[in-house]
Amino acid sequence: MVGERLGGLDTAFLQIENENAHMHIGVVLTFAGEAPRYDDLIEVFERRLHLVPRYRQRLLAPPLPLDRPRWVDDPHFNLRFHVRHTGLPAPGSEEQLKELAARILGQRLDRERPLWEFWLVEGLEGNRFAVIAKTHHAVVDGVSGVDVVTLLLDATPEPSPTPPPPPWLPRPLPSRAELLVESLAGPLRTPLELAKVAQRSLAHPEEVVSDLRRGIGGALEFARAAFLRGGPRTPYNGKIGPHRRFDWVRFSLADLRAIKARLGGTVNDVVLACVAGALHHHLLVRGERVEGVELKTLVPVSVRADVERGALGNRVSLMIATLPVWCADPATRFAIVRDQMAALKESGQAVGAKVLTELGDFAPPTILAQASRLFATQRVFNLVVTNVPGPQFPLYMLGRRLIDPFPVVPLAPDQTLGVALMSYDGRINFGLIGDYDRMWDLRTLARCVRRSMAELAEAAGIELEEPSPYPRPEWLAEGGEGAEAKTGSEGRGAARGTSDGIG
Known part of the structure; x- marks a missing residue:
């Protein structure tokens, strides 16, 4: 097994990327209550990561420029490298969170490792904490990314019970000889794939003609x-x-x-x-x-x-x-x-x-x-x-309610x-x-x-x-002890924009 070959669009995102243009999508999430313990978060990942195997895989480039990269298991996968823990200095304002997120988002993902990071950020004012997550666009699109994030969240304050995950052992990396054979076979694969498409088309010629006419017309519109x-x-x-x-x-x-x-x-x-x-x-x-x-x-x-x-x-x-x-x-x-x-x-x-x-x-x-x-x-x-x-509908991470995704x-x-x-x-x-x-x-x-x-x-x-950016009092009570926190003036009232002649 030499690993799954990247599709054309996924490969395009890799080709566009350079030292200044980083092709990862991301999200900044704010939650109500005190941050969970880092080790508890690690445990959630360990129990659910098998649901997205790609998050344990890295890219492997072909030895010849005749084929696309492949996804292979990372033999040195370390969950704590990808799930990181930090905090904001006092007062822990949203402006400070934005600056931290900008710095993290400005760092290119390491292609020698699985292409994702997840940061737990403590100390956000107003009885909140944050998460900053980023994943390479070659791994997910925006809609798929929402689904992947929700795998780590729950629809109720009480985390859903998760059975122990199956044991994971990385599959051996393909040898250079195996990769070379696959690269040489790449140019031969295209005519075979086109032949399969043509064979399927013969079964419904009327639909094919209609789809072809619409597809060509749309392609010309997009190109124009x-x-x-x-x-x-x-x-x-x-x-x-x-x-x-x-x-x-x-x-x-x-x-x-x-x-x-x-x-x-x-x-x-x-x-x-x-x-x-x-x-x-x-x-x-x-x-x-x-x-x-x-x-x-x-x-x-x-x-x-x-x-x-x-x-x-x-x-x-x-x-x-x-x-x-x-x-x-x-x-x-x-x-x-x-x-x-x-x-x-x-x-x-x-x-x-x-x-x-x-x-x-x-x-x-x-x-x-x-x-x-x-x-x-x-x-x-x-x-x-x-x-x-x-x-x-509201989502929760270890009993803490998600307030805002950005x-x-x-x-x-x-x-x-x-x-x-x-x-x-x-x-x-x-x-x-x-x-x-x-x-x-x-x-x-x-x-x-x-x-x-x-x-x-x-x-x-x-x-x-x-x-309002702040949690309601009932949100702090939803998750029990882990989500309870002080209630002060910073936790009440609606957000107000600053007037500088623009608004």
């Missing part, structure tokens, strides 16, 4: 959107360094649903219109022009079937939307975004992008590497905005800003990641996001209510 006209030069594009800034904004999911109900559209339309407005205000604060500015935005779309949820690997397609950053009126901005997204869905662009990414499974590794780097560096898009649906999207080469969203238990949170030097005012952008959402709410006749 991606390559016919490059994204404009903006502060959100340019050479990046390895270091990051991270910020977040909380909203009520009910508020966004109320806005989309009043204005007509979807929650995703509200999100994209909000981002367009935030960039409008941010560019003005920087003294940049906004007249005629339309930013090309890569919007990942999950094509993971329900039966595939929790499976590892990437099942993602893409759409390229154009954000009307020039538009100052929030209602007009929303209408433009809504109509455009409806047209994109009708165009089959996501289907076409899926066809193009699946072609990567048949492409020679050298061609795939060049195509991946070209797509990431030619300003095909200005930024990524991704919206990951999370569970709409997602992280990687920065590709030439991308200085990324926007990720995750909904959970009635909230929807923005996670903003930026290059440390070029997005020096990321905190200002976060305030612009609040202002833009407030404008949309006003246009819809809705009054926004920002969720």
Whole structure:
């Protein structure tokens, strides 16, 4: 057994990565109560890690550039290397947590080990602690990542009983001779796979013709959107360094649903219109022009079937939307975004992008590497905005209630800003990641996001209510002794934004 071969899209994420562009996704989680003991957390991992075997596997590169890397068991796997423990200095503010998360997210994962880290962070003010998790995009996509995280969490305050895990012994690494044979067989594998696809197609020729017509049409639409006209030069594009800034904004999911109900559209339309407005205000604060500015935005779309949820690997397609950053009126901005997204869905662009990414499974590794780097560096898009649906019920880790998840999207080469969203238990949170030097005012952008959402709410006749970052007293009692803590003024009241002329 020489290990599982990476798919085309998973390999592309490896090819895009360099010393400054780190292709890991991540999440910062805040919990109610005192942090669990590190050894107790290790025990949870030991009991459940067998449910995601990939987390004990590392990459093994082929000896010849004719094949893709493979997943193999790590013979030196050490759980305590991946699950780490740290604390915030007093006072343990959210700003300090953001700085710590940015430093951790700015560190590239070691390819000689399994590609993930999980940090337990004590000392967050307001009777809270945090977790910072990151996993390479070659391992999971955003939707799969949510499922993997929930494997470590429970739906009730009382942890569900877990039977002792089966004993684990790493499978021997393949020999160089075995890898060489597999590499030489790689070019022969593609015609055989194509022949199997053709054989299956003969059974239902009418469906094949219909799917082929739709796939080719969608692929042309995606290629036209991606390559016919490059994204404009903006502060959100340019050479990046390895270091990051991270910020977040909380909203009520009910508020966004109320806005989309009043204005007509979807929650995703509200999100994209909000981002367009935030960039409008941010560019003005920087003294940049906004007249005629339309930013090309890569919007990942999950094509993971329900039966595939929790499976590892990437099942993602893409759409390229154009954000009307020039538009100052929030209602007009929303209408433009809504109509455009409806047209994109009708165009089959996501289907076409899926066809193009699946072609990567048949492409020679050298061609795939060049195509991946070209797509990431030619300003095909200005930024990524991704919206990951999370569970709409409370989750717990060792009896402590999860309050907020803040997602992280990687920065590709030439991308200085990324926007990720995750909904959970009635909230929807923005996670903003930026290059440390070029997005020096990321905190200002976060305030612009609040202002833009407030404008949309006003246009819809809705009054926004920002969720509190602090646990309610009943949440602290849910988990028993481990979650109980002091109740003080820092644990009560709603979060309030800071006024600096932006909001």
